[in-house]
Amino acid sequence: MSHEVYLVRNGKQTLLPVGNLSWSSSLDTLGAQLDFDLAENRGGIFPYTETAPGDGIMLRHNQRTLFQGVIITETRNGRHNRSFHCLDPAFYLNQSKLTIKFKGERADDAIRKVLTSDQRQFPIGSIAAIKNPINKIYTGQALAEIIKDILAQAQGEYEEKYRMEMREGKLYIEERSKLKIAPMIKLADHVSPIPIMETLSDPSRTLSIEEMKNSVIVTAQEKVLATAKDDQSVKQYGLLQEYISIEKENKAEAEKKARYYLKEQSKVKDELSFTVVGHDDLCAGRLIDIVDDSTGAKGTFVILSASHTVSNGIHKTQLKTKLA
Numbered sequence: 001m002s003h004e005v006y007l008v009r010n011g012k013q014t015l016l017p018v019g020n021l022s023w024s025s026s027l028d029t030l031g032a033q034l035d036f037d038l039a040e041n042r043g044g045i046f047p048y049t050e051t052a053p054g055d056g057i058m059l060r061h062n063q064r065t066l067f068q069g070v071i072i073t074e075t076r077n078g079r080h081n082r083s084f085h086c087l088d089p090a091f092y093l094n095q096s097k098l099t100i101k102f103k104g105e106r107a108d109d110a111i112r113k114v115l116t117s118d119q120r121q122f123p124i125g126s127i128a129a130i131k132n133p134i135n136k137i138y139t140g141q142a143l144a145e146i147i148k149d150i151l152a153q154a155q156g157e158y159e160e161k162y163r164m165e166m167r168e169g170k171l172y173i174e175e176r177s178k179l180k181i182a183p184m185i186k187l188a189d190h191v192s193p194i195p196i197m198e199t200l201s202d203p204s205r206t207l208s209i210e211e212m213k214n215s216v217i218v219t220a221q222e223k224v225l226a227t228a229k230d231d232q233s234v235k236q237y238g239l240l241q242e243y244i245s246i247e248k249e250n251k252a253e254a255e256k257k258a259r260y261y262l263k264e265q266s267k268v269k270d271e272l273s274f275t276v277v278g279h280d281d282l283c284a285g286r287l288i289d290i291v292d293d294s295t296g297a298k299g300t301f302v303i304l305s306a307s308h309t310v311s312n313g314i315h316k317t318q319l320k321t322k323l324a
Helices: 090-095 107-115 143-158 231-237 251-265
Strands: 004-009 012-016 018-026 033-039 056-061 064-077 081-087 097-106 124-127 133-142 162-167 170-175 201-208 215-220 223-229 241-245 269-277 287-292 297-311 314-323
Touching: 033 064, 064 090, 090 133, 090 143, 097 107, 097 143, 107 124, 107 133, 107 143, 107 170, 133 143, 143 162, 215 251, 223 251, 241 251, 269 287, 269 297
Parallel strands: 124 170, 215 241
Antiparallel strands: 004 012, 004 056, 018 033, 018 297, 033 081, 056 064, 064 081, 097 133, 162 170, 201 269, 215 223, 269 314, 287 297, 297 314
């Protein structure tokens, strides 16, 4: 079955005759985006469908909803050509701002409070249990920025990484370690499925120490509370030191932050970009095992961005990944 795009208007779903279909997700942005053209014209072979910014859009394939959002931009080129740029509901988290104060609330409860503030009822799928207390005032900040900052505090303290994403119109915040995938694909009806990574092509690998830090000092009010250093890395690459400032003099918190930061930043950045046969499970934030003999890449990688295209019925996915 092909990928299908539906217009959702006044409670009615209308299948659209689309061309140049693409959608993507990235760790740099909270939401996913969908772009397509309409192959239709007034009085022509394809019926004309009235559309407007704010109308709902759904992308479906094999009875799954891959994207659910709204038309953000509609571009009309002459009488017969229209193109659309759509974003999922994370658009509202990025555009809406809030002033809010937290006094020791658990991080997961603080996030729920953000999502239900000012009489909002933002749809929630699930939020992982995150116990660390939040003590902070946010003034006129975007909801997405507030949630990201809350998660940043949690990740720094408990050495756990979370993935925040929209699925079928709902917000999910989950432990990244639970998002590992191993997609399989059938290239023809008469053959057995194979791992999607066996279709890998056009790989490009980058190794870099540009952002490396192998020594970290944590301070509070100009007082050093904790230090951590990777002596082997310093010997090999030279001293690359970072200072981190925290609000309160909490030595245990400072030591945790130092260890976590050093663990994350003392590694050589290892990134791999490539193309595979398209698969709907490939999206930003997922973990996937990769072995590529041509570049020497091997290990578990996190997907930084996934860009899907469907052209003439052929689905391809371009991935940018980083060694986890």
